[in-house]
Amino acid sequence: MLKNYFRIFLKIASQNKLFTFLSLFGISLTIMFVMIFSMTISKITTGSGPESNLKRIIFAERVKTKNTAQQKGGGYNISSCGRLLCEDHLKNIKSAEFSSMYAYDQWEFIFNGQHELKKVTATDADYWKIFNYKFIKGRPYTSEDVVNKANLAVISESLKQLLFGDDDNALGKTIRYNSMDLIVTGIVEDPPATDQNAYGDLYFPYTLLPDTYSLGTFTGGYRMAFEAKSSKQFGAIRNEVQDVVSRLDAADTTHTVFLSGPYTQLEKMMVGYGDPEDYSRGTSIFKYLMIALAFILLPAINLMALNFARIHERGEEIAVRKSFGAPGSALKGQFLFENVLMTLIGGVLGILLSYLMVALFGDIISLRMSYFNNVPLTFSFNFNVFAVALAACLLFALLSGYLPAIRLSGMKPAVYLKGGEV
Secondary structure (H helix, E strand, O other): OHHHHHHHHHHHHHHOHHHHHHHHHHHHHHHHHHHHHHHHHHHHHHOOHHHOOHHHEEEEOOEEEEEHHHOOOOOEEEEEEOHHHHHHOHHHOOOOOEEEEEEEEEEEEEEOOEEEEEEEEEEOOOHHHHOOOOEEEEOOOOHHHHHOOOOEEEEEHHHHHHHHOOOOOOOOOEEEEOOEEEEEEEEEOOOOOOOOOOOOOEEEEHHHOOHHHOOOOOEEOEEEEEEOOOHHHHHHHHHHHHHHHHHHHHHOOOEEEEEOOOEOHHHHHHHOOOOHHHOOHHHHHHHHHHHHHHHHHHHHHHHHHHHHHHHHHOHHHHHHHHHOOOOHHHHHHHHHHHHHHHHHHHHHHHHHHHHHHHHHHOOOOEEEOOOOOEEEOOOOOOHHHHHHHHHHHHHHHHHHHHHHHHHHHOOOHHHHHOOOOO
């Protein structure tokens, strides 16, 4: 039976090339976007390069404070964590294997007549234990260097190439940054563009930053990363962090304090830049599922309209077959088979298009993930992503084919042959 269905499908597809083209175009374009977006997000949340241990790391990045006198008025401030909050409290979390504080900035300068924009990350010593940078030469700065405010720096390979060219003796040389002369102690490979937490061209001890970088006890420009032995420890780390914040909140009579997280990379992306106190994981998942469903549903409705038109074109064939005793279930099954096959072909084309799109425009088109970081489109085979694409294909086929199939199976041949509707 399936063999006959396949033969009929080939004949119908070749007879109406315009319908076939429009169907495949709509399906493949949708699957292409689903694949590219899914693969890029998968790459970000799985981790690579320095973030190869991402499954064992959670992050605390955003603090919300309310002035007690403004509680009724709703005045509040949301920012990254303050230096004192990180240094004196969050870095002392005992449930984590390592705890690191760090801050991002950008460095604009003129070099050889060219305007350059580089990323800067001020870190503590534990940063190099949590994130697995590959050192090409040299070493990171130590805890003692951080405490002593040593003017040391680690640089990326691309920054080394820009400033020192092919000189193999870059270690020990000086880089001028914001009135500081930093001595290079190490050179690391450039992190992948998909890394959202471990990135930069110039790294130096956070103690070199001016005190103005922190707005107060709770707010400032710092972020925290906590590494656990396994994801099973995340709950203990979160509880200990929130206990610390609760004690600080109780001790401060002028403000109420809320710390977001600590969150995994995926949760951190779902929180976004909204009010962190309003974040609900269940609500966020539901919201993104609805967006994904709407993204698939719109082209499915369009394909459904094409399928209804297709039924009218095949009216005589359907009427004759029903007149000779073809059951409605067989016609329904055939139509769904044709639609699923058409959708799977479009899905394969969509996957091929996603490869092509990333190959041609991956370095040009990027997703805006944060103020400091844009992520280029990426393609790396992942079974979960492939499963998502396959599920999207089947959902697409069922959404666009079910109602037309019901309409087709309920057709009355005598009415249609006398000039009636399907």
